[in-house]
Every structure is written in structure tokens, then in C-alpha cells.
Amino acid sequence: MSLKQTLEKFISFYNDQKLDELMEIYADDAVNDQTALRPIHGKEAIRKMLQDQFGRLKAHCIIQNMVEQDNSVAMEWTDPSGFRACTVFYFKEGKIWIQRGYWDKITYCKYHNLDIPRE
Template identity: 40%
Template sequence: MELKQIVENWVATFNRGDADAIAEFYCDNAVNHQVANDPIVGKDAIKQMFASEFATADMFCIVENIFQDGQWVILEWKDPIGLRGCGFFQFENELITFQRGYWDKLSFLKANNLPIPQ
């Protein structure tokens, strides 16, 4: 399967808010580093991160662009309220080994009426 298609499937799973299913896209020792947060290491920890995030806020990803270059896929996204971001996914054997995401955490927290850390 094209890695670009795997990211499209990842987005569909993300939009369902299914932490168990989204964890299956990652290898056991994957790293997910959303640059506004500390890196999360390991498939189980990534699953817990998504479970917590899905329980905290309604999130929905609208794909603007997906680009593939070798083992890397770049996702440009927005959400229904206009927040935008970019994600980079590195793959090995069709599993995500590394993910880095760039987005505005302060705008996200304010838009979802979540507490702002001091």
C-alpha cells in the first residue's frame, strides 16, 4: 500500500476518535512528538495519549495536502474551526516509526475551552 494512503487511513481513524485503532498504525517503539508537547515513546503510550486527547476535546482533521517522499509522508491539515497544522510521518514496513506535528497549542486550548498551563 502507498504510504500516502496509510496516512489517509490514519486521518479517517483519527476522525473517528478510536485510540485503539489508531495505535495499530505505529510500530512498538514509535515516537510521536507533537512539538508543543514532550515526545511520547512506544505504541502503548501513544495509544494512551490519543485516548486522553480524544476524551478531552472534539478533534477533526481535514486534509489539505498529503505529500510522499520515500519513507516520509507530510500531512497539511486544518480543522472545522480554522486551526491549521502539519504532520510528518516516517515509516518502516508500512508502520509509523516517527511522527512530528506542528500546531498552535494555545489556540487549540482556547478554542476548546481547556485550561491554559501556567
């Protein structure tokens, strides 16, 4: 299976909030580094973050474009509100090792009618 195919499966699990299946795609020492947030280190910490997120909102990712090169896949995506972002996934032994999301927190809050953070 190509890295793009692995990522397509990951997005399907994410959109369906299938946490156990999602976690199978992460490496044990994975890092989830969203530019608007603090990095999350380790598979169990990522599980907790996703579990909390799924409990608060119905996140949905619509893939716009994916480019695979060597051990990484860059993905442009939107959500149903029209919010746009980019995430780069780095893989190790077929598992997500580093997930780095590039998006703006204030814009995200505006698109989703959330309070704008003051920090």
C-alpha cells in the same frame, strides 16, 4: 498501499476515534513528538495519550495537502475551528515510526476556548 493511502486510513480512524485500528498503524517503537508537548515513546504510551485525548475532546483532522517522499509523508491539516498545523510522519516497514506535529499551543487554546497554559 502507498504511505499516503495508509495515512488517509489513519486519519479516518483518528476522526472516528477508532483506537484499536489506529494502533495497528503504529510501529511498536513509535514516537509521537508534538512540538507543543513532550515526546511520547512507544506504542502503549501513545495508546494511553490518544485514549485520554479522545475522552476529553472530539478531535477532527481535515487534510489540506499531503506530500509523500521516500519513507515520509508531510501533511497540512485544519480542524473544524479553522486551526491550522502540519505533521510529518516517518514510516518504517509500512508503520508510523515517528509522528512529528508542528503547531502552536497558545493558538490552539485560543481557537478552542481553552485556558492558555502558563508554563
